[in-house]
Ligand SMILES: Nc1ncnc2c1ncn2[C@@H]1O[C@H](COP(=O)(O)OP(=O)(O)OP(=O)(O)O)[C@@H](O)[C@H]1O
């Protein structure tokens with residue numbers, strides 16, 4: 077019989093090994109899955125994990141998809157460390173795209189050099205404004221931020237849908253639910269020629285560094301960490317819970333909003349009904365795989381991006397359904413959570429027979 | 445000749461040559477010990493001497509690096525607490541491990557190795573707790589319980605498993621004198637039933653009253669064994685510290701201006717099991733120590749949270765250095781010059797997985813550790829090193845994590861941190877909770893030194909001896925009401941004892957009556 081038992085101290089080896097174990101678990105299950113589907117697993121793996129990044133263009137795509145995942149993941153990780161459970165980065169991303177896209181449409185065909193900076197700023201502010209709603213409700217009415225942030229995702233998507241079906245629809249667009257395409261002044265420049273990757277990835281990596289400095293070197297970062305590790309100690313030291321919640325949500329709103337505007341001002345180039353294949357949700361997994369550490373999140377985002385690319389390649393190359401991406405994401409999270417259990421617990425073999433031989437008869441002993 | 449009276453019994457547990465090394469310290473070095481059925485065996489030693497570590501190895505929480513454990517004549521490797529429990533070993537830890545949001549029975553159910561139906565478990569809890577004189581309500585939520593009450597839960601949890609060996613790591617550091625007597629009855633009864641007891645305490649009187657035999661540890665090594673009843677406190681202390689104890693002295697002093705004034709503070713506890721504060725008034729002046737005695741669970745917790753600012757009250761009810769402070773949050777009160785030592789050290793007074801340097805930053809940000817929002821690690825380091833040095837905190841240095849410190853050493857660190865923040869008003873709950881005799885003296889002296897520098901100090905403690913030794917004035921809290929204060933010289937332990945049961949009515953009633961009269965005249969005028 078096997079039994080779970082709490083470790084005396086959390087295992088530091090396991091906390092590093094667990095994301096790796098999770099990746100291995102995902103691969104093994106994927107292997108079995110391909111086999112059962114009658115596909116050659118080796119070929120499938122090649123198609124899934126190697127082929128997408130075997131060209132410069134492919135690497136560009138990897139970095140392109142890493143950008144929103146990394147931006148959202150950074151913001152989420154900071155909040156999660158402080159026990160602020162924002163799971164609506166997708167909504168903040170959408171709002172950022174709407175705000176940034178609105179500015180772009182307002183500039184129209186103008187060649188103004190202010191267009192792009194103002195779009196980015198609007199994107200950041202849009203995400204923050206959207207995140208301000210759960211922050212206000214939580215600090216004022218103690219509303220659960222998990223529910224509020226999640227519900228706001230759907231609201232933001234409906235707002236976007238209404239805009240591109242109605243007021244912002246491109247008159248020349250053959251009735252497609254999309255806005256006019258953005259002009260050159262409203263589009264981010266390409267970082268590596270021959271690819272679609274924009275300067276967004278540079279911003280994202282820069283912000284990873286900033287997030288690392290924030291969590292290591294600033295008192296605000298320290299306060300948030302204490303709030304996550306020992307809420308009673310935070311209260312004792314007089315760290316305001318409300319301030320932590322605001323900071324956590326504002327940071328994530330800002331990074332997710334930036335991610336949104338980077339998408340519409342980058343690869344998409346306009347507002348349309350769907351602007352993200354769930355980056356904001358996948359970023360939750362990214363944050364956990366990255367151990368809520370800014371540098372870890374960079375690697376988590378790269379891995380998740382690869383899963384997106386691999387999923388697309390598998391759809392095209394082997395005719396697998398599009399659910400394959402979500403499936404691999406799910407597997408990864410599933411194995412990660414399972415492996416994380418062993419940071420604080422270990423598996424013990426219990427042999428029930430042993431027990432009786434250990435216990436001597438009580439009476440005989442006291443009488444002796 | 446064996447004077448302990450167990451010569452004819454075979455040992456239940458024999459430890460031989462146990463050694464345990466941590467990166468920064470050898471916690472146990474070649475320790476041997478043996479205990480027989482029905483024997484109450486004390487393990488004593490300074491903070492960090494390695495007592496808890498030794499117990500954790502017997503209970504299977506950690507593994508020895510060398511040495512053997514023999515249980516009922518057979519060599520055993522105790523790999524896990526579950527195995528220890530199956531063998532018949534129970535342990536009450538120094539730091540409790542209860543889930544605050546769960547009830548008593550839920551907590552106990554979680555710790556059981558076999559599932560037991562709720563109703564049956566609840567009735568078992570009631571039965572065992574009553575049999576051993578430790579009443580608890582199985583359906584009560586743990587977060588509403590005082591530390592003393594939580595300990596009962598832990599003890600009852602062990603007793604449910606009918607242990608053959610019970611390990612108690614500093615059980616009485618949180619108990620009132622009456623509760624200690626009850627606990628001793630419980631333990632003697634267990635011993636009479638043949639249960640062996642390993643008993644760790646820093647209270648030498650208790651050890652001499654309760655224990656049959658004793659092993660003394662110093663710096664991880666056995667420095668001697670003794671029959672406690674044949675020893676004096678001084679001789680035991682000498683074995684522990686290898687030297688003489690310093691005395692602390694309270695020279696009379698003129699108290700100056702009011703630093704803390706609480707006026708008719710009434711606060712209903714949000715918790716149905718909490719104690720509401722009723723019309724509490726007190727003043728603490730610069731250069732004096734006000735001691736508040738009382739049985740745990742009589743409103744101390746509520747008074748502490750009201751004074752610290754974790755719970756707010758009408759502004760005028762609490763005045764800090766002359767300014768209304770009832771509506772200030774903890775950070776704002778700290779800015780005025782208040783520092784604070786809470787009763788729970790791990791998880792409130794310190795963040796367990798953070799280093800001591802980071803734990804210095806927890807409350808010391810104002811001391812130059814943070815400038816323009818940026819942390820200055822060098823200032824943090826110097827400050828925590830000073831605390832470690834001045835309060836003789838045994839640890840691997842300022843980078844050791846708080847949870848790796850022995851209980852008493854963490855307490856020294858927290859008290860040290862709060863005194864070295866140069867407060868103008870300091871509030872301390874249980875200052876010497878779990879601290880060894882030498883260190884307790886050090887902490888008391890540090891509080892007296894602060895008082896001599898003109899700091900106002902409020903000490904809430906359950907140890908009457910301590911309060912008599914360091915207080916300029918003493919008051920008692922009972923059922924949320926505070927007695928008038930008296931000079932220790934003008935009262936006696938007996939009188940304080942009566943007050944502790946709530947019988948200080950006269951003067952308090954007078955006050956209530958005059959307050960009513962006051963209200964009536966006010967109404968009449970209106
Ligand atoms: N997990 C750990 N990692 C590193 N050092 C540790 C760890 N646990 C204990 N120590 C160190 O081992 C020594 C002995 O600690 P222990 O807790 O056994 O002391 P103690 O005698 O119980 O003291 P106290 O009376 O203060 O409770 C201390 O110096 C402590 O810092």
Ligand SMILES: [Mg+2]
Nearest residue numbers: 496538850851
């Ligand atoms: Mg200890």
